[in-house]
Amino acid sequence: MFTNNRRQQERTGRYGTPRVQYLQELVSEFQNSTTEESKERIVAHLANFAYDPYNFTFLRQLNVLELFLDCITEPNEKLVEFGIGGICNACVDPANAAIIAQCDGIPLVVQCLSSPVRNTVNYALGALYYLCNPANKEEILRPEVIEVIERYAAAGAVSVSFSNLAKAFLDKHISAQT
Secondary structure, eight states: OOOHHHHHHHHHOOSSSOHHHHHHHHHHHHHHHOOOHHHHEEEEEEHHHHTOGGGGGHHHHHHHHHHHHHHHSSSHHHHHHHHHHHHHHOOOOOOOOHHHTTTHHHHHHHGGGOOOSSHHHHHEEEEEEHHHHTTTHHSOOHHHHHHHHHEEEEOOTTHHHHHHHHHHHHHTGGGGGO
């Protein structure tokens, strides 16, 4: 369920931690963490907060989008999965999408299309659906990227979710151009 100020006040209570402070604590915990397992848990938790528009301003303020992008560059497939999941959740907001693009995140998202992890590919397809706009469509709608997305669209027997997401992308960004 999406949050608003009144609902957040009810859930937090008089002595609870304000959302921005809680998210800051998670970011600090991530930065100070020494174990991969702990980092994975924290990034997954942050990615869950990224779906709610109530948190978008806080995520930008705390540079969480950049943290997600950093995770995508890691060799740890779980960090990549949770990082791209956070990007996918957050990029429905145009301000978040703009930050992701400004931070050179589009090539990182495109790179996730070739991941061996199903969730990572699903999140990448979803993120590209929302990231593609007139300002960056040349970067996303390159022939090699379209070819990969077309293969996913044709792979309904292998993965319905890949196929559906890829078809939605093509319908919105390719079919609309013709």
